[in-house]
Amino acid sequence: MNSQSRSHCRTLRRGESGYEDARRGAMWNARVPDRFPAVIAQARDVYDVIAAVRLAKREVLRVGVVSGGHSWSGNHLREGGLLLDVSRLNDLTIDRDAMRATTGPGRKGHELAGMLAKQKLFFPAGHCRGVAVGGYLLQGGYGWHSRELGPACMSVVGLDIVTADGRLVHASADENADLYWAARGSGPGFFGIVTRFHLQLYPRPQVIGMGVQTYGREMFDDVFRWLHEVGSEVPRSIELQALMSRDAPRVRGAGLLVVAPIFAESYRQAWHELAFFRKNPLRKKAKLSIPFLPCGINFMYRGVGQHYPANHRYAVDNMWTRAAIEDLLPGLNRVADTLPPAPSHMLWMNWSPPTQRPDMAYSVEDNTYLALYSVWQNAAEDEQFASWPVDCLRPMQELSSGCQLADENLGQRPQRFVTEENLSRLDELRAKYDPERKFYSWMGRPQ
Numbered sequence: 001m002n003s004q005s006r007s008h009c010r011t012l013r014r015g016e017s018g019y020e021d022a023r024r025g026a027m028w029n030a031r032v033p034d035r036f037p038a039v040i041a042q043a044r045d046v047y048d049v050i051a052a053v054r055l056a057k058r059e060v061l062r063v064g065v066v067s068g069g070h071s072w073s074g075n076h077l078r079e080g081g082l083l084l085d086v087s088r089l090n091d092l093t094i095d096r097d098a099m100r101a102t103t104g105p106g107r108k109g110h111e112l113a114g115m116l117a118k119q120k121l122f123f124p125a126g127h128c129r130g131v132a133v134g135g136y137l138l139q140g141g142y143g144w145h146s147r148e149l150g151p152a153c154m155s156v157v158g159l160d161i162v163t164a165d166g167r168l169v170h171a172s173a174d175e176n177a178d179l180y181w182a183a184r185g186s187g188p189g190f191f192g193i194v195t196r197f198h199l200q201l202y203p204r205p206q207v208i209g210m211g212v213q214t215y216g217r218e219m220f221d222d223v224f225r226w227l228h229e230v231g232s233e234v235p236r237s238i239e240l241q242a243l244m245s246r247d248a249p250r251v252r253g254a255g256l257l258v259v260a261p262i263f264a265e266s267y268r269q270a271w272h273e274l275a276f277f278r279k280n281p282l283r284k285k286a287k288l289s290i291p292f293l294p295c296g297i298n299f300m301y302r303g304v305g306q307h308y309p310a311n312h313r314y315a316v317d318n319m320w321t322r323a324a325i326e327d328l329l330p331g332l333n334r335v336a337d338t339l340p341p342a343p344s345h346m347l348w349m350n351w352s353p354p355t356q357r358p359d360m361a362y363s364v365e366d367n368t369y370l371a372l373y374s375v376w377q378n379a380a381e382d383e384q385f386a387s388w389p390v391d392c393l394r395p396m397q398e399l400s401s402g403c404q405l406a407d408e409n410l411g412q413r414p415q416r417f418v419t420e421e422n423l424s425r426l427d428e429l430r431a432k433y434d435p436e437r438k439f440y441s442w443m444g445r446p447q
Contacts, residue, residue: 009048011055012040026077026085028069028130031313031382035074037064037083044088046160046168046195053166053193056082056438064440065193067105068132072316073411075188078440087132089195094119099201100157105134105194109143110301117297122204124152128308129301137197139187139405140362142369144297145263147351148236149202153184153362158198164191164434172198182429185362185418187405189426189442191434205263207270208297211277212290213258214248217336222282223256224332224348228325231350231367235273238262243307244336245345250287254339261300307343307373313382315374317389318407319415320351320366323399331396335372338392340385343375361426363419364402371407410444417442 012019014036022040024032038061041052056063062081069076069087076083089104092112096119103112109125112133116123124143126136136143141152149155158172161179171179183190215223227242234240239261248255260277264270271292278291321328335346349369357363372389376382390413393400402416403409410417418426430441 008044009051010042011052012042014038022085023077023083026066026069026083027071027074028310029072029074029314030311030377031315031379031386033074033077035077035079037078038080039082040085041082042085042088046089046162049084049086049089049162049193049195050166050168052082052084053162053164053438057166062440063193063438065134067134068108068130068136070128070131071135071188072314072407073409073443075408075410075440075443081440084193086134086193086195090132094121094201096121096201101199101201103133103197103199105197106132109133109136113144113297116201117204120204122202123155123199124149126152127300127304129305130310133197134194135188136406138183138185138190138194139408140185142349142404142406144261144300145205145237145239147239148263150357151362151365153360154358155200155202156184156197157200159183159194160196160198161192161194164436164438168195178429179433181359182361182426184360185405185422186426187408187417187442188440189445191430191439205265207262207264207267207294208300209262209264209270209292209294210300211260211262211274211292212249212288213277213280213283213286214251214288215256215258215282215286216251217254219282219285220244220254220256220332220336221329223258224329225325226280226282227258227348227350228328228368230276232352234260234276234350234352237264237269237273238277240277240350242348243345244339244348245307245342246339247342248287254336255287267294307345307375309343309375312343312375312377313379313385315386315389315409316371316407317393317409317413318369318371318403319393319396319400320364320369320402320404321396321399322367322401327399328396331392331399334395335392338388340374340376340388343373344385344388345373345375347371347373361418361422363422364417365404366401369404408442410442412444414444
């Protein structure tokens with residue numbers, strides 16, 4: 001049976017009933033760009049995906065792909081093309097004996113984590129509830145326990161991909177290895193549609209918990225100096241982060257919530273590896289100090305979710321850096337002095353990557369990650385809040401070593417997101433697999 005006879009793909013054309021709901025539904029960010037695809041195709045299986053690609057070819061439409069819609073910038077939402085929604089491809093299989101799973105791109109990361117936990121298994125799913133694995137894995141995947149396990153794309157062992165000519169192929173280290181290389185880190189610029197990911201699984205950590213400290217505005221410089229100083233020494237079981245906002249616990253005004261999530265094999269290991277956190281010389285000046293709070297992954301998801309509420313408008317930008325702290329402080333203080341009301345915030349994340357990674361498109365990361373999230377509800381306040389992330393990070397550009405695609409804002413502020421060598425190779429592979437440029441590339445680059 002051919003794919004067309006099997007297809008039941010729903011298509012909505014601009015102007016038809018249901019089109020606008022589908023267009024807005026493809027964006028989690030309530031600030032939906034004024035970009036209108038000619039056709040929206042809602043696939044339910046791989047046959048629908050193939051049919052949609054063939055439709056785009058017949059009608060000479062370029063293709064954008066959405067699996068969960070959490071792209072802040074809406075890279076998938078383009079003017080005049082075909083938007084292929086694969087969020088309904090969410091089937092999941094788990095093979096505990098082989099330590100493998102397969103999942104469609106529409107499966108939510110927190111759902112994957114919960115189903116694995118029931119079998120005492122683990123995968124470095126994303127930090128936010130509701131994020132589908134499709135875009136998350138393609139752009140790299142900075143998730144729970146990723147300092148130890150690596151970005152989640154490193155745990156992708158294979159992919160089923162529909163190419164620009166409508167073929168379904170498998171990509172792995174041993175088969176279509178160039179597509180496998182490109183899929184791990186190219187993000188929204190990938191020139192194919194992943195219909196299934198094949199994942200390496202891990203034993204679930206026995207102990208999950210965190211240390212917590214909060215500080216007032218007067219302590220910001222000292223806290224950032226401490227974070228910078230200890231960053232390279234933090235055990236890889238710990239994700240040391242600082243979140244600047246106006247709702248840090250027990251702090252009035254701008255405050256810093258410093259958290260140290262840990263994934264360990266015993267309470268003894270957790271207590272030992274959090275020693276640096278307890279010995280922080282600033283701790284006596286903290287407004288709140290919890291040396292270790294045992295909790296589960298659901299507790300962590302709830303905590304993160306407080307800063308990313310649904311039905312809000314978002315503007316986001318980010319940068320990697322290895323700059324000296326004294327060079328960073330003027331920019332960090334500018335962020336603090338202009339910080340919008342909560343839930344807007346800035347994230348400082350200690351990453352300190354290892355010196356070697358597998359050969360893959362993913363290739364830009366650094367010691368520290370800074371991301372700014374402007375969050376508001378009223379469209380009338382767009383002019384007031386939408387430019388805050390860019391206005392703060394643009395003066396810090398000379399301190400940046402690039403950005404990560406999860407929080408990209410390439411349409412407004414183009415940045416380096418893979419090495420120049422890898423970008424050249426991606427362009428060569430695009431010419432090979434998508435010579436007619438059917439798939440949209442990254443915003444901010446010639447299409």
